[in-house]
Amino acid sequence: MAADGGQGAGPSGERAGDEQTGPREYRMEELARLAGITVRTLRFYRERKLIPPPRREGRIAWYDDHHLARLRTISALLERGHTLNGIAELAEALDQGRDVADLLGVGAPTEEEPVRLTPEELAARFDGEVTPENLAAALDLGYLGTDGDEIVHISRRLLEVSSALVREGIPLAEVLTAGRRVREHADALAEIFTDLILRHAPEEDLRRLRPLARSVVxxxxxxxxxxRSRKEE
Structure with a gap:
């Protein structure tokens, strides 16, 4: 019997298919079955480093729910027309992206609502536009962070506006370039209003008065x- 094959007892002594109180772990055959692929395909994905290495216990390889989620993501992206090379580049970009804790800092934004997405959900929102280059740009801008197998977008409003612009036919690469330019102006505006308020009010009033700044902008x-519209007419 191959080292990765067959059903067997997990580290807790229970079989992989039995109910467990801790995180699930799977032998190769069970993981492939749950992911809807063949063992041969699973080995190929592992050789291509599309999934992280399994946990080794002697000669036995144990896979977990993170591997299962990654395999289901690969299948979903393949169905959307992504190539394996493209998926590998996307996975590399995500693996090199910032952790969500770094993205959000000590806490979530005070007014923006972060959104959790699987990679396939992100691909569905920007059908055909989620390239490694665009993903790297969004990660660099701080729009996206990673949390295990999930992607976190820092702002639901920005996510919805970006996807709406792409649906209108504007390339995502140009939307992200515009977002970078807007970020520069927004930082300058925030500095103007922060300086204005702090010159005339205590620091604790900054959050209370920020809606006034937003209304002016x-x-x-x-x-x-x-x-601008009148100039274009």
Missing amino acids: EAELSLALDR
């Missing part, structure tokens, strides 16, 4: 768009 942007 929204109104000025609306007026600026009006002016």
